[in-house]
Amino acid sequence: MLTKLSITLFVLSALLILMACVKADRVRGWRQSLNPSAPELPDAAFVVARITLAVMAVAGIVVGLQGLGVQDASKWSDDELKSAVEQATSELDGYLYRVDESGDPIVYFHTYDQLVETEVAENGGADAPQDGVDAAPLAANTDADAYFRVTANGADTEYCTHIKRIRSKKDDYTPPGLDEGTYTQFAYRLSVKTQQGPC
Structure with a gap:
């Protein structure tokens, strides 16, 4: 059970890292196509979003590794x-x-x-x-x-x-x-x- 949870966290962390790597111009283009009247997003918003996504990804990886450690410690090899x-x-x-x-x-x-x-x-x-x-x-x-x-x-x-x-x-x-x-x-x-x- 903990192994599956850890793998899920690793996959989610990888997705968060990919999201953090998306260029600001591409996000602005998507946003413009979905809602042309939306106000322009400042570059600072993208910096904050990238930091938040990176922190969440790191937290997911840490928790996943701890889960694997607990799983390993609960069973004999x-x-x-x-x-x-x-x-x-x-x-x-x-x-x-x-x-x-x-x-x-x-x-x-x-x-x-x-x-x-x-x-x-x-x-x-x-x-x-x-x-x-x-x-x-x-x-x-x-x-x-x-x-x-x-x-x-x-x-x-x-x-x-x-x-x-x-x-x-x-x-x-x-x-x-x-x-x-x-x-x-x-x-x-x-x-x-x-x-x-x-x-």
């Missing part, structure tokens, strides 16, 4: 997604993941799909949006072995991220003041790999 997914995979590989005694993540929003989505969005770079990333889990996923179809709004490419959870007893944690075994956070390390294309 394939290159942005590729770079973000690669960086997110690198950062999540070896990630310390803790669960409570019932197997739920200690941090409630640290489900695998949310971890992937957050890391990809954070690694999108300055031009990429901070949202629009989707890590859709496959139906056969388990806590220990899971696959996610990673896509982003505006990008045509998709990626398959595979997460394996590996037990890391040395990283188990019992809060201070509690006896070991009273409440233990069980630790895992995530092994994360990503490939381009469907899972």
